[in-house]
Amino acid sequence: MLRSVKILAIAGLANAVIAGHVSAADIELPGQIAWTAYDTGSAGYNQAVAVGSALKSAMGVDLRVLPGKNDVARSEPLRQGKVQFSATGVGGSFMAQEGAFEFGSPGWGPQPVRVLLANNGGAINLAVGVAGDIGVEDYADLKGKRVAWIKGAPALNVNTTAYLAYAGLTWDDVKKVEFGGFGDSWKGLINGQVDAAFASTNSGFAYEAAAGPRGLVWPKINRDDQEGLARMQEIAPFFVANTATVGANIDGAAAYEGAGYAYPVLIAMAEQDDELVYNMTRAMVELFDQYDGKAPGIGGWALDKQTYEWVVPYHDGAIRYYKEIGAWTDKAQSHNDRLLARQQALAEAWEALKAEGIGDDAWSDTWSEARRKALKDGGFSVVF
Numbered sequence: 001m002l003r004s005v006k007i008l009a010i011a012g013l014a015n016a017v018i019a020g021h022v023s024a025a026d027i028e029l030p031g032q033i034a035w036t037a038y039d040t041g042s043a044g045y046n047q048a049v050a051v052g053s054a055l056k057s058a059m060g061v062d063l064r065v066l067p068g069k070n071d072v073a074r075s076e077p078l079r080q081g082k083v084q085f086s087a088t089g090v091g092g093s094f095m096a097q098e099g100a101f102e103f104g105s106p107g108w109g110p111q112p113v114r115v116l117l118a119n120n121g122g123a124i125n126l127a128v129g130v131a132g133d134i135g136v137e138d139y140a141d142l143k144g145k146r147v148a149w150i151k152g153a154p155a156l157n158v159n160t161t162a163y164l165a166y167a168g169l170t171w172d173d174v175k176k177v178e179f180g181g182f183g184d185s186w187k188g189l190i191n192g193q194v195d196a197a198f199a200s201t202n203s204g205f206a207y208e209a210a211a212g213p214r215g216l217v218w219p220k221i222n223r224d225d226q227e228g229l230a231r232m233q234e235i236a237p238f239f240v241a242n243t244a245t246v247g248a249n250i251d252g253a254a255a256y257e258g259a260g261y262a263y264p265v266l267i268a269m270a271e272q273d274d275e276l277v278y279n280m281t282r283a284m285v286e287l288f289d290q291y292d293g294k295a296p297g298i299g300g301w302a303l304d305k306q307t308y309e310w311v312v313p314y315h316d317g318a319i320r321y322y323k324e325i326g327a328w329t330d331k332a333q334s335h336n337d338r339l340l341a342r343q344q345a346l347a348e349a350w351e352a353l354k355a356e357g358i359g360d361d362a363w364s365d366t367w368s369e370a371r372r373k374a375l376k377d378g379g380f381s382v383v384f
């Protein structure tokens with residue numbers, strides 16, 4: 001049963017500026033909701049816990065956070081309806097939409113995922129951290145070093161690949177060390193099993209590594225290196241050069257010139273109830289002041305940091321809220337419609353290929369070719 005809870009909209013909220021929305025608001029959420037998120041200790045998990053605390057304090061709503069070691073582990077409960085939402089990254093959102101990497105296996109395929117809102121703070125970077133005891137200063141110095149590869153986590157691996165590409169390196173130039181999860185890779189770095197791993201600069205594991213015996217360094221991205229950035233964005237088009245002020249060995253020190261993208265991203269499946277999505281989006285926005293500052297990098301959930309023209313479409317329930325407060329534009333709608341058409345083209349290509357009865361052994365290569373053809377034929381950008 002839905003629990004109707006009256007809360008006061010926060011007077012300083014950005015949407016008040018947009019639409020004069022400074023009145024009491026009835027937000028209806030179930031007594032318990034569930035998200036998946038990254039491993040315990042990660043920035044995504046810590047932020048989800050902070051949001052949960054605010055929901056409990058303001059509304060009496062329990063937020064159950066299920067940590068997942070990789071993109072598939074976070075996506076499976078969402079797909080099965082065991083959780084309503086996922087605080088994920090580009091793997092569980094963009095790559096799931098694309099039916100790429102692990103999501104291109106016969107049991108998955110392009111997923112109709114939808115965005116509610118995202119952490120676009122810009123205060124953190126998402127980068128490859130390197131143990132401080134091996135003398136690495138630039139990413140090119142990773143040649144011959146041990147670099148983490150996470151099973152079932154295409155986002156993390158593509159991101160690491162992009163950083164290697166920036167330096168003119170590939171996985172053939174480094175020693176790939178496989179781990180079963182994100183947290184395991186960072187424990188491996190701390191314990192000397194691997195030399196470099198991907199994370200947000202504000203990850204709890206990054207702070208732990210920085211305080212450990214090996215130390216931690218974040219090699220810089222030179223935004224003047226246009227060729228290096230082009231190589232990075234060819235692998236991961238969602239990356240942009242960014243200056244971080246929050247993170248391990250960054251807090252209170254010199255800003256870190258690296259790269260970043262929206263993280264975490266709160267998503268639902270397309271079929272999720274519009275009313276529930278509307279109220280979850282509203283709660284995230286209108287309770288912002290109650291969870292802001294409660295976890296590193298959490299300020300990026302603020303309404304004034306939202307962008308409505310990303311690489312994954314928004315849910316109708318979220319759009320309804322943004323329209324109410326005057327934040328949704330015709331341009332955003334046009335962009336969203338184009339993304340929905342992209343998802344439809346991928347879904348149709350998937351179903352057509354499935355109907356051909358392609359065997360599992362040939363599936364990966366056949367789907368990769370069909371996927372790229374569907375995107376090209378539809379006039380969409382071809383990535384992966």
